[in-house]
Amino acid sequence: MRLPSRRPFLSLKWKAIVLTSLILGGLASWFTVRGYRDQLAQFERERRLAHARYQTEVAGLLAESLQRLRQVGALVPTLAGMGLSLRSEDPALVRTAFDEHWPLLQINMGLEVARIYDSGARLLGAWGRSGLPDSLPAPVPAWVLDANSREQPRSGVECRDDCMQYAAVPLLDQGRNRGVVVLGASLADMVLSFRKVSDADVGVLAGASWGGVGDRRGRILEPWRVRVAALSGEPKTWEVLRRASERHPSLEALAAGVRVEHESQTYEVLLLPLEGFPTGEKAHLAVITNVSRPLAEILAAARTQFHVGLAVLVLGEGLLLALLGPPMARLRRTAENLPLLAERRFSQLREILGSGRRPARVRDEIEVLDDTTVTLAGRLETLEEELRTHGVALQSQMQALSAERDFVTSLLETAQVLVLTQTREGRITMVNPFGRALLGDPARGESVSFDAVADLTDDLPDLKGRIAAVADGRPPKFQHETELRCRDGSVRHITWIHSRLLRHGGQEPQILSVGVDVTARKSAETRLAWLADHDPLTGLCNRKRFAEEVARALAVSQRYRRTGAVLVVDLDQFKYVNDTAGHQAGDLLLNVVGHALARVVRSVDTLARLSSDEFAILVPETSEAGAVELAKKISAEIEGIAFPVDGGRHRIGASIGITLFPQEGAEAAEVLAAADLAMNQAKEAGRGRWHLYSSKTQARRLMHDNVYWKNRVEQALAQDRLVMYYQPILHVESGEVTHYEALLRMLEADGTPIPPGKFIPACERTGLIHAVDNAVIEKVVAQLGRLTPSLPETRMHINVSAYAFGNPEFVHNLRQTLEDHAVAPDRVVLEVTETATVADFAAARALMEEIRKLGCSLALDDFGVGFSSLGYLKELPVDYVKIDGSFIRRLHENRDDQILVRAMGEVARGFGKKIVAEYVENETILELLGSYGIDFAQGYAIGKPQPAEETFPETLAGTASGEGFELLIL
Numbered sequence: 001m002r003l004p005s006r007r008p009f010l011s012l013k014w015k016a017i018v019l020t021s022l023i024l025g026g027l028a029s030w031f032t033v034r035g036y037r038d039q040l041a042q043f044e045r046e047r048r049l050a051h052a053r054y055q056t057e058v059a060g061l062l063a064e065s066l067q068r069l070r071q072v073g074a075l076v077p078t079l080a081g082m083g084l085s086l087r088s089e090d091p092a093l094v095r096t097a098f099d100e101h102w103p104l105l106q107i108n109m110g111l112e113v114a115r116i117y118d119s120g121a122r123l124l125g126a127w128g129r130s131g132l133p134d135s136l137p138a139p140v141p142a143w144v145l146d147a148n149s150r151e152q153p154r155s156g157v158e159c160r161d162d163c164m165q166y167a168a169v170p171l172l173d174q175g176r177n178r179g180v181v182v183l184g185a186s187l188a189d190m191v192l193s194f195r196k197v198s199d200a201d202v203g204v205l206a207g208a209s210w211g212g213v214g215d216r217r218g219r220i221l222e223p224w225r226v227r228v229a230a231l232s233g234e235p236k237t238w239e240v241l242r243r244a245s246e247r248h249p250s251l252e253a254l255a256a257g258v259r260v261e262h263e264s265q266t267y268e269v270l271l272l273p274l275e276g277f278p279t280g281e282k283a284h285l286a287v288i289t290n291v292s293r294p295l296a297e298i299l300a301a302a303r304t305q306f307h308v309g310l311a312v313l314v315l316g317e318g319l320l321l322a323l324l325g326p327p328m329a330r331l332r333r334t335a336e337n338l339p340l341l342a343e344r345r346f347s348q349l350r351e352i353l354g355s356g357r358r359p360a361r362v363r364d365e366i367e368v369l370d371d372t373t374v375t376l377a378g379r380l381e382t383l384e385e386e387l388r389t390h391g392v393a394l395q396s397q398m399q400a401l402s403a404e405r406d407f408v409t410s411l412l413e414t415a416q417v418l419v420l421t422q423t424r425e426g427r428i429t430m431v432n433p434f435g436r437a438l439l440g441d442p443a444r445g446e447s448v449s450f451d452a453v454a455d456l457t458d459d460l461p462d463l464k465g466r467i468a469a470v471a472d473g474r475p476p477k478f479q480h481e482t483e484l485r486c487r488d489g490s491v492r493h494i495t496w497i498h499s500r501l502l503r504h505g506g507q508e509p510q511i512l513s514v515g516v517d518v519t520a521r522k523s524a525e526t527r528l529a530w531l532a533d534h535d536p537l538t539g540l541c542n543r544k545r546f547a548e549e550v551a552r553a554l555a556v557s558q559r560y561r562r563t564g565a566v567l568v569v570d571l572d573q574f575k576y577v578n579d580t581a582g583h584q585a586g587d588l589l590l591n592v593v594g595h596a597l598a599r600v601v602r603s604v605d606t607l608a609r610l611s612s613d614e615f616a617i618l619v620p621e622t623s624e625a626g627a628v629e630l631a632k633k634i635s636a637e638i639e640g641i642a643f644p645v646d647g648g649r650h651r652i653g654a655s656i657g658i659t660l661f662p663q664e665g666a667e668a669a670e671v672l673a674a675a676d677l678a679m680n681q682a683k684e685a686g687r688g689r690w691h692l693y694s695s696k697t698q699a700r701r702l703m704h705d706n707v708y709w710k711n712r713v714e715q716a717l718a719q720d721r722l723v724m725y726y727q728p729i730l731h732v733e734s735g736e737v738t739h740y741e742a743l744l745r746m747l748e749a750d751g752t753p754i755p756p757g758k759f760i761p762a763c764e765r766t767g768l769i770h771a772v773d774n775a776v777i778e779k780v781v782a783q784l785g786r787l788t789p790s791l792p793e794t795r796m797h798i799n800v801s802a803y804a805f806g807n808p809e810f811v812h813n814l815r816q817t818l819e820d821h822a823v824a825p826d827r828v829v830l831e832v833t834e835t836a837t838v839a840d841f842a843a844a845r846a847l848m849e850e851i852r853k854l855g856c857s858l859a860l861d862d863f864g865v866g867f868s869s870l871g872y873l874k875e876l877p878v879d880y881v882k883i884d885g886s887f888i889r890r891l892h893e894n895r896d897d898q899i900l901v902r903a904m905g906e907v908a909r910g911f912g913k914k915i916v917a918e919y920v921e922n923e924t925i926l927e928l929l930g931s932y933g934i935d936f937a938q939g940y941a942i943g944k945p946q947p948a949e950e951t952f953p954e955t956l957a958g959t960a961s962g963e964g965f966e967l968l969i970l
Helices: 012-078 082-088 091-099 102-109 139-150 188-198 236-247 251-255 292-322 325-337 346-354 365-374 377-414 433-439 450-454 463-471 519-533 543-560 574-581 583-600 624-639 668-685 698-718 760-766 769-787 802-806 810-820 834-839 841-854 869-875 895-910 923-931
Strands: 111-117 123-127 154-158 164-173 176-186 201-206 219-221 226-231 258-262 265-273 283-290 418-422 428-431 477-485 491-501 510-517 564-571 606-609 614-619 642-645 648-651 654-661 690-692 722-731 736-747 796-800 828-833 857-863 880-883 914-917 936-938 965-968
Touching: 012 082, 012 102, 012 154, 012 164, 012 176, 012 188, 012 265, 012 283, 012 292, 082 091, 082 164, 082 176, 091 111, 091 123, 102 111, 102 583, 111 139, 111 164, 139 154, 139 164, 139 176, 176 188, 188 201, 188 283, 201 236, 219 236, 226 236, 226 283, 236 258, 236 265, 236 283, 251 265, 265 292, 418 433, 428 433, 450 463, 463 477, 463 491, 463 510, 491 519, 519 543, 543 564, 543 606, 543 614, 543 654, 543 668, 564 583, 564 624, 564 668, 574 583, 574 841, 583 606, 583 614, 583 624, 583 642, 614 624, 614 668, 624 654, 624 690, 654 668, 668 690, 698 736, 698 760, 698 769, 722 769, 736 769, 736 936, 760 769, 769 796, 769 802, 769 810, 810 828, 810 841, 828 841, 828 880, 841 857, 880 895, 895 914
Parallel strands: 654 690, 736 965, 796 828, 796 965, 828 857, 857 880, 880 914, 914 936
Antiparallel strands: 111 123, 111 176, 154 164, 164 176, 201 226, 201 283, 219 226, 258 265, 265 283, 418 428, 418 510, 477 491, 491 510, 564 614, 564 654, 606 614, 642 648, 722 736, 722 936
C-alpha cells in the first residue's frame, strides 16, 4: 500500500482563486466604501442647503403674514360705515359697523381675533375668542398704547393658547388717529403654507412661558420643556418628535437637524426659530422630513457597486479556470484509468499513474488524486467512518427541514393577509392569526364552512362547486373579489385566491385560500375615478367629461333628429375680483356662480366648469328659442349675485355663447369651438350679452382667418422671418436724432414685407401674441446689445400691448433678455397704450410698478384719444407722454388741434413728463411743435422706417454714435 505524501498541500484552484479574490475583492470593497461615503457627503450638503432654504421660507412667510395683517388694519377705516363710527367713538356704532365686515375678513383674510380701541386705549369692540377683552395676551395692551402714542404699527407673536400673530395698527381717518385695531391670525396658515413649499410635516413648539409641564392646552415634550401648539401629519409626527426629545434632550442639537427611526423609516427633525415674540420668550418651527428614500437609494447604489465588483471577480476567476486546460488533461487521464480498480488490476493502475511522475515541492489536486487512487484498496477500512459521515449529513438535512417548517409557521402567524385551509366541501381546517382577528376564531367541527365563517355579503354563484373544482385541479387556481363583513361590523373588500394544496402520503387534497385586503385601493380608485371627470373646486363636470357628454348627446340627436344646444358662459369681471380680493375670494365666487347655474338648468342638463372662469351647459333637447331663453335666465341669475369686494358689493356679469347641434356641428370639438367663438363674439359686442352662433355669419370666416394667419405667423417664427424696421425720432430743441421707433414686419417667402395690421389681430385672438412679443423684444434688445460698444448711453423704448398685462411671465422674460445681452434696465423705456390701461387699470398699474422696480422707465402712448387721459396721466407712474397722431397730421391747418396740442404739452410738463409727437409730415408742423415746447418729433418729415442694416450702417461698424431707440410691438 502506498502511503500519502507528507509534503504540504495547496490546491491549484485555490492558488489562483485566493490571489484573484484578494485583489478583485479588495478593489471592489474600496470602490464601494468610497462611493458610499461620497454619496453620504453629497446628501449631507444637500440637507444643509435645504435647512438654509427652510429658514428663508419661514422668515418670508412670517413677514408676508404680518404685512397682510398690517394692510388689513390700514384698510379698516375705509370699510363701509367704519369711518363715521370711529369718529363718533361710540362702541355700539363701532360694533354694528364692523359686524358686517367681520365674517368676510375671517373667511378671506384668515383672521381669528379683532379688537378696536379708541385713541385713549378704551376698548370699543371685540371679535373672536368669544369676544372677551381679557382673552388677549399680556404684551398686546402695551402694543395698543405704543401704537396710539407713536401712530406706528406694533406686532408680535404669542403662543399662550394657540400660536397667534398679532398686529396693532393705528386707525387713520381724515388725517387723524382714531384709535388702534388689533388683528390676530393663527400661525396654522403659515404652517400649512410652509408645508406646501417644503414638502415636509411641520409643527410649532412653544416655550415654557406659554404653559409648563402638565399644561392641558397642548401636548408636552418634557425633555425640551416645550408644548406642541400645532402639528401636521399626526400621529406619526408626534411619535417622531417624542423620540427625538428622548434621544436629544438639548434643543440646540436640533438646530443642525437630528435623525430618528420610526416604523422602519428615517426622519430628520430640524428646529427653526420663530421671530417676533416678547423678550425672553422663544418658539420654534419643527420641520419633520422623511429621508428614508434618499438614504435607501444611497445604500442601494453601494450594493449595486458591490455586486458589480463581485461579478468582475467571478468573471476573472472564470478566465483563470480557462487557463487550467493542461492540468485538467492530466486529471482526465487518471479518470480514464479508474475502472481498473473495479477489475482489481491495482498493479497496472499504479504503473500507469506512477510513470513519468516527478515529485513536486507543493502538491496539487492531480497528485492527490493519483495518490488516493493508488492507495484506495488499502483504505477500505475507512468505509464505516464515511458512512457515519453520511449519517451526520442526513441529520443536518432534517434540521434544515425543521427550520424551514418553523419559518413557514412564523410567516403564517405574522403575515397581514387572511390565510386558511379548507376541504373540498368548504370545511375550514386552519386559520392564521390575522384571519382570526378579522373573522373571529371559528369553532372546530364538520359544520364550520368557508361561506358561513366569512359571512360573504355578495356570494358568487356556485361558490362551493368552484372551490371543489380547484381541489380536483380543474382549474388549479380560482380568484374572485368580494366584500367581507368582519366581526367588528366593518365591511372590507377582499381579493381571494384559492389554490390546490396536496398533502404528502396521498391523503385528501386541501384548498389553500389567501385573502388580501384591498379596501384602501378600492377607495382610492373610487376617488380617482371621480376626480377624472369632475372639477375639484366646484364639484361640476370637467372639460373631458363634458366633451364626452356632448359626443353622446350628438349621437342621440343625429339618430332621433332632435335639436340640442351648448352654452358657454364666461364671467366678465372675474379677473378684477381675483386680483383685488385674492384667489380665495375668486374660488368662493366660482362656487357661488356654480350653485347659481345649477338652480337655473334642468335636471337632464349637464353643467361643467371648462377653465378658470368659464362654464358650459349641455341642453340635450331644446329649440333655438329655448336656448336663448335659458341664456337670458343665466344672465339675470348671475347679475343678481352681489359679491363683497373691498368693503362694498360688486356685481358681475357674463358673456354667453350659444350653438345648436347637430346643424352647427357633427363632432363634439366642432360644437364646443363654435360655442366658444360665439362667446367671444358676445364679449366683443359688449360684456353681459349673449350671441347665437350661425355658420352663415362672418364668425366662420373669422375662424378661418384666425387659423390662416396663425399658421403663417408660426412658420415665420420658426423660420426667423419677423424683422424690425427703424424710424428716427428727432430731439426738437437740439435738432439731433436721439431715438428710433422699431416697427414689426413679417416677410413673405420672396422677401416682401407684410404690415402688422394684417396678422397681429389674429395673433391676439388666438393667443399667439405672447410669442410675437417675446420674439420682438429678443430681436430689438439684441440689436441694442450690438450697438452698446459704440452707443453706451442709448435708451430703448418698448411699446407693451394690452395682452402683456395677462402674461405673468412678461417681467421675468424682460429681465432675462436684458441679462442675456448685458443691457442695463435704466436704458429701457416701456410704452403702454392708454387703451390698455383703461381696459384693466389695476393690472396695468401693478405691471408698471413691477417694471419700475426692475429699473426701467415708462411712457404713455396714444395720449389724448381717451376720455379720461388727464386722470390716468396723474395716476400712472410714467416718464414720457406720446401725443396721438390724430392731433398732429393737420396741426398747421386746424386751430382746434393747435389748442389741444399746446394744452396737452403744458399738462404733461406740469406733471414732469417728456412729450413726443408722432406723424410729423412737414417742416411747418415741426416749427409749431418747437414753439409749443414739445421735446421729440417723429414722422416722414424726419425719416421713413428702414431695416437695421440701412439705418445703422456706420454705427454697427463701430464708427458712429447715437443716443436711443424705441420699440413698438404692433
